[in-house]
Amino acid sequence: MKIVITLGERRFGAVLTDSAASRDLLRQLPVTVDMIDHGGVEKTGALPSPLSLDGQPDGADPDVGDVGYYAPGNDLVLYYGDQSYYPGIVVLGRLDEGAAAQIADQRGPVTATVEAR
Numbered sequence: 001m002k003i004v005i006t007l008g009e010r011r012f013g014a015v016l017t018d019s020a021a022s023r024d025l026l027r028q029l030p031v032t033v034d035m036i037d038h039g040g041v042e043k044t045g046a047l048p049s050p051l052s053l054d055g056q057p058d059g060a061d062p063d064v065g066d067v068g069y070y071a072p073g074n075d076l077v078l079y080y081g082d083q084s085y086y087p088g089i090v091v092l093g094r095l096d097e098g099a100a101a102q103i104a105d106q107r108g109p110v111t112a113t114v115e116a117r
Contacts, residue, residue: 019092062083066091
């Protein structure tokens with residue numbers, strides 16, 4: 001399952017895993033998400049509706065370049081730095097190579113448009 005994320009004038013792709021949460025995200029697309037820097041390692045922004053947690057562990061240790069979901073905040077998350085294990089994190093997929101660096105270059109709030117590819 002492939003998606004395209006646009007931040008400003010930059011576009012990059014991601015591949016989602018086959019999970020209930022990823023399928024729920026796909027049903028919400030296209031979606032525009034206002035995102036902020038969080039902890040110097042991720043961009044986060046609220047989705048319109050919660051994603052299913054069926055079959056997901058209680059938390060995850062995402063890698064740089066992962067696309068995630070933070071269930072307690074109903075947030076889509078783009079990881080551009082190292083985040084350790086945290087309860088409520090669901091890894092949804094993986095950004096294309098080089099995308100994390102492009103996200104890190106965009107300081108401050110951004111608007112992301114997420115579409116199915």
